[in-house]
Amino acid sequence: MNVNPIVILGAVLYFAVIFYIGWYSRKASMDASDYYVAGRKVGAFVNGSALAATYFSPASFLGLPAFIFLLGYPFWWALTGIIAGLPIATLLTAAPLRKYAPTSFTDYYADRYDTKWMRLIAAIPTFIAGIAYVTLSIIGTALFMLAILKVDFAVSVIIATVVIYVYIYYGGMVATTFSTAFQGVAMTVASVTAAIYVIANYGGLNGLTEAVLANSPTFFNLPYVAEKASHPIMSMWSGVVGFFFVWHFGFSAMPYTVVRFFTSQDIKSARRSVFWAVIIGGAMYCGLVIIGTGARVLIESMHPLMQLENVTSAITLLAHMKTTYGVAGAAVTDYSMIAAVEALKSPFLLAVVAAGGLAISMATAAGWVMVLNILMGRDMMGKVMGSKLPEEKPVLITRIMTTVVLLISMGLSFSPPALVLDISGAAFIVILCSVGPPLVLGIWWTRATTTAAALNIIVMTFCSTYAWLFAHYKLGSAHWFFLSDAANKISAPHQFYWVFIGFIFFIVVSLITKPCSDDVIQKYSLDIRPQTELKKYKSL
């Protein structure tokens, strides 16, 4: 397959717009407040679009269609779980955190639990998840670079890292908020356009369904009501329900989205941002469902490479891509979404999808790098170690941290350890079961204690990471319950149950340990709730 000038033109146009926004907003990011939280001047639509672009990553754009391609219809519920989880954040965390108005993700933990060491403890899972996410964003950018330029995967990884580096280096949060808002629109347009092409290709939803069933008769099968499940992992209810919950609470507690609530103008704008994020993200997901559903039949019936002698199925086609372009590790299955679009043989469509793919990858990388460099610079160096440098030269320090984070992530991207959606799922579960309960219950439960917060973060980070790695390496997939008997495995996608165990563990430990001071509870729990007419803590 050759490089197409229309596809390259689409990517060039996308980069021109992004770098214009970065250049135009460069004067706005000169002081610390502007650099960290965009001066808290961002309106509801812009913030909502930026929220969607940051929250949704290559794990969505490439990974979700790839998983529908692998697991069939029951995986649609995972996409539903993600979008249905967005509104929950409106009242659960977005409004209270905007009212509290911190600068960094760890500020809340230090203030609510009344010790600077909570910054360090909360930073552990955040750092693990952050590096995982920047890595998968580089992989996503690299796969789209490969689709555009048809160059070796290793070269694509280097180009992707340089592009993301330049983009963040010159912008900070101001550039990333406005350019990310543009990226939110770009990724949705790309997904919806591709879905329209797929539906039109089969003459409607009925035609698409018939083509899918002719190609994979078990695609729409569900557990208990069909002889053969669409996939062994989806052969029991815990597989379907588990995938629904893996990413479901992420919008309320993942650091890279929570910080976007800080940038909104006011509480009203923070709440409305979520509404816009649901509209933009939901439209994109509707498109991704269609692409993922049609991926296998599109590749196997229409992709140009299917004419090659050694290519007989979608899987062998992806294996061919792996050897031709040196795509390392599991990342080749993530290429299935791009391969499905290539099968439609429209350079215009591929240009639009490539621009959307670059948009979503770069937006997520930027969001996470900003979280990590503020975490390591301002929070760790400044607030924990007492250095004056992050306060005196915030932009310089965060740029140094950006360099460090991107170098580590680039090193990991050359040989991805798992599919981008698997990396994402692992990161979500680690964060949600460890720092999720102290954040949500810190706001909504006066009894939440410092000991419980510290213990929960340490214990849950260890347990969830261990269970995920054990299942991944010993049972062959992170989607089997890690204590399963090898002959009789139980579905437990990404060991999702740790999120619920995390909340129970946090409540139990809180009930048997010493509560925080009355002043702290009043200021960082009661006063930031929506209904401020609550009485003073002692009289409750």
Add this chain to the structure above:
Amino acid sequence: MFKGMPKIFWIGMGLIYGWCFLFMFLEMTIPGLPLKIFLGVPAAFIYNWMFALWFIPILVSYLFFSFEERREAQKEKEVK
């Protein structure tokens, strides 16, 4: 726990979880439910793709911000 959380939050949660888990349950008890034709297309495109994935989350996020804005406006009126 959750004192001060507006009632609309629980209504919205009930709507989201009620709809999703009802249809998940029905899919696992009625053979071939996703492919049964409803409004001219396979039913899964209506109850899952259109409603669970998009319309209901939009409705709930709208209710969340509009009810809160109305409550705040009412409160401001009372203060004045």
